[in-house]
Amino acid sequence: MNLPPRDAARDAAPDATPGARTSRGEESRQKIVDAALALFREKGYEDTTMRAVAERAGVALGNAYYYFQSKEHLLQAYYARSHEAHLERVKPILARERTLEGRLKGLLTAKIEGEEPYHRFAGLLFKSAADPESPLNPFSPESSATRQAATALFGEVLAGAKLRLPQDLKARLPQLLWLFEMSVILFWIHDRSPGRARTHALIEHATSLVVRLISLASNPFLAPLRKKALRLLDAISVAGP
DSSP states (O other): OOOOGGGGGGGGOSSSOHHHHHHHHHHHHHHHHHHHHHHHHHHOSTTOOHHHHHHHHTSOHHHHHHHOSSHHHHHHHHHHHHHHHHHHHHHHHHHHOOSHHHHHHHHHHHHHHHHGGGHHHHHHHHHHHTSTTOTTSTTSGGGHHHHHHHHHHHHHHHHHHTOOOOHHHHHHHHHHHHHHHHHHHHHHHHOOSGGGHHHHHHHHHHHHHHHHHHHHTTOGGGHHHHHHHHHHHHHHOSSOO
16 A cells, blocks of 8 residues: 655654665665656656656655655666666676777677667657756766766776876876767667667777777877867866766
């Protein structure tokens, strides 16, 4: 039986051990996220209400608001879950691959293949996420936790490749690679080719080009160009990753 809104916090009530309370609360939270993602995929983000999410999850509306203050917070939970799933898919790739090209291609391929079930949803979400004022924007302050985690993953990709990089580039390269990933995802959203063949081709060829450019960055004759590119990045970055 659903709890009334005024009892929304009962999942955390002191009627069990702390571990049991945490387990029950996490179960409720996951049910709400699962319900939200299912509805987002079926109806789109704009046409999904918190009431519909609560009904699909089998919880009171107050419970849904207890765990997530708004639909935007549910989407941030989706971003976080997506990143965690991506980490699991990438682990064996990073353990196996030792070249930067292999690691980058593996990471990007795992990203789009893992997100494929949400391809239509990603297109619908893009309508809201493309708004600079939207908290769903990947560059927004609300998205900072997932953005930083994704950027840190690119730092791991670089570290495992054991590259010798100029210090100024080394510090900024994870952010640059995250921006590269964002461009691939945007292309994937608009890709209607069978099996996303065009996106796979983009990853194959663009990654090779990016790795080649990174290898050239250590050339002392190209140092002025590298520094100019980094100044450009600083100029367009409102805030860090």
